[in-house]
Amino acid sequence: MSKITVKTQPIAGQKPGTSGLRKKTPVFMGPHYLENFVQAIFDTVGTVGKTFVLGGDGRYFNDRAAQVILRMAAANGAKRVIVGQGAVLSTPAASHLIRLNKTDGGIIMSASHNPGGPKEDFGVKFNMPNGGPAPEAVTEAMYKRTTELTEYHILEAQDVDLGTVGRHALGDMVVDVVDPVADYADLMESLFDFDKITAMFAAGFRMRMDSMCAVTGPYAVEILERRLGAAKGTVTHEVPLPDFGGMHPDPNPTWAHELMAEMMGEGAPDFGAASDGDGDRNMVVGRGIYVSPSDSLAVLAANAHLCKGYRAGLKGVARSMPTSAASDRVAASLGIASYETPTGWKFFGNLLDAGNATICGEESFGTGSDHVREKDGLWAILMWLNILAVRGESVEAIVKGHWAKFGRNYYSRHDFEAIATEKADAMMAALRASLASLAGRKLQGMEVSGADDFSYTDPVDGSVSAKQGVRVNFTDGSRIVYRLSGTGTEGATLRVYLERYVPGPDGLDRDAQEALSPVIAAAHELAGIEAFTGKVAPDVVT
Template structure:
């Protein structure tokens, strides 16, 4: 028997990165099955199709993979390509979908969210281009979850996923592959591994913190095995179901061990961290932290030094909350720069159309058209290749960049797990006052304009509204406010603060001090602390 009667669960609406809930919710009988069957139905079934499957190794991932395999077999899939142990980083999954010509893939991850029996789990469907499902597909999935009455799943023993090779599940082929090899091979084609080996041979030191998450095996293979970095260069390299109790989000707050080492007297030359599913990155030099917005700008300005981008960039793109630092590079390079909503699928459209080579989000995500996801280790290798080519350290590269382009002082303040009704009421009140803000003054700043960002996709003409609030001040400063779609409880308010300093003076200030007038003006205008009762943000990056 393959058909099983069911009834809808409330709230199975995928966000920008799939469906994320607390693990016990996913473990309810029929919950995962309903969502997977709804996904299959929304993409016109999987009969005869090839799918990719894997995840970041978090709690419940192995069990979820077995469930999905049995459902794929019951729904008539021809082949499922699975990472050994049900492991695949998100960028590696995107690469496999593209490399193998698969029809799509299911990624088991809640990205940078904590994992464990009482923490977070997620399922995301990626399309044949390797990128996240667009809004039309996620809307169709959600609609189907609201009306589903049955799902298909065969009864069979679990598939052995610990050995590379092929087996059958009913009529479907299950192909278990090395989760690291194809991705590492791709990196070797993009970057100058000979120069990077020389860098480490000459004594260059590095610390890579994989935060007990999926990039550990990838980082060990690439940095230690292929590039010759000393053993121990990669720390927290073993993926664990609960990430060793760590919060696998590569920012200064959660990657505090790395930050302490990099700011200490015995700091290595270079530091980096990645997140739960391997698509995010943090870059740190000896005594200097690189904001994701600055990292994107530096990579764009120096991409020509990397073999895979030696012929130049087609264009660049950034999410709206990301600082305008890369815009200034794009002007200098004479290429287009696109401002999109948050969500990698918007970049995918531009890359598929050949309009951009490089893109990034302020939330520690950077990538290029080599895959259709952000890619943490790719970003780390970009920096290493730039360092090798220029013969300069991170601090020197940043100082040189700011001297040429000026500096966009930038920071993100997160207010986490706010009561949803309080957050919605606060932003609803701001929405009602947007038009009246123009020309008003606060903390010596004059509001030039204020709006709620909407985006018309230049490729397919689709319109995305309600993408965040922008308050722009005269002189190039601004604040952006939006509710995050990556949490699993309450509401997370993200506040993005930016001030441009053209130089040559004033390029070395502390970002929080440089942004103090913007921070104070935001509180006057929006009243975050007054409305929520919070003394300040939970996370500052």
């Protein structure tokens, strides 16, 4: 067993996005590609004498990448690595292990909701000692390091047995293989009233949880079926597979279509939920009603005091800029602060660490709280179950009651995928060039009140993040946001966010796409989506 230094050279394009570096799996499997990026991480954060967490969502190449990362950690002088059994950890569970063990950070192998398999997607990101994704200053330093590398360090050694819980030696480094579920499940039990939820299931409450052949399967089975007593078979697609069973592990109405069909059909369960590839996203569905992520965040914030871990109240609510303003109205009613940040969970980290916010959410099916520093799919699902158990009402009754009190923010996101990057960039450049002249312009009977390119100044550390999305506001409270996603691996994804507020009491029960139709038409007209991209309709509607 010896440490070797391998000569290499910079590989172009290793720039992390909002959630680490994501590329096609064959790219990561190419010569030196994974090793270069991991060495850049270690060079940036330092490794000598440090302890890290390592795990991933179990997608194709997860197991091999874990062995490479372990051998590189040992060669770079790390003291200890805590690894999920089988090299598997959900992203929120990894965040919890970092915080629980007070480690120096962790490496998470995941491309989140992106498909997995030999020709699909893979990703690597670094989370900081607070358990949250590395901030921009750190990811920029990692990227800069990738442009300078001339060598990386790795140990020549046999694979570590990651299939068995226990302690192993790898050179001078300790590898602790741990149960990936137990500590996380214990954390959930400390936050929610498991006795009340158990009683609800015992009284005949029925649920369907679609884990989409992804990482949350074992977590959901342990918590829902074993600890809470939900009927066996409540969790479907519960076995994580390297290719997610051919599924697209993104919990939205398009990709979780089996769940949607069941929840909208005859004899539907009382509650439905789904999670994504690495367990940080969630979708919530009631019998006959889909709950948008923006509405879900608002409902959770309004009812959090009903749950054991949040009875003292919330310090504040934070949302990403593209997320609807529904949670802002809840925060105002509670007399607490509300925050609007750029997209990317790392922007919530400072607010949570500073005690400014307790609950955070993104419209992209991500919700969480200060219990970890990642969004957390099962956490959100369990909070919904806790609220249902305490209130004794249906999902539909709770959501419609919320609208009656606060008004409804009709909301949708339209995704235009795999657009040629140069065409997407040209469209955004044209939009940005038009911003100063948009005020007063009328589109589809609506008048533009103002438009800007969202810039965020962090209230904790003063850092500035510019060009975070083009916002177009109308005098009637409607809103359009245009943004290019940083989570894809092929071409560009244009996300168009559409919002229209109706205060009620009438007009709260319309189909969202119908209610938003003038906003949708205005969005296409204003940006020239068809002219720039060739697309007349979105690929995914959520």
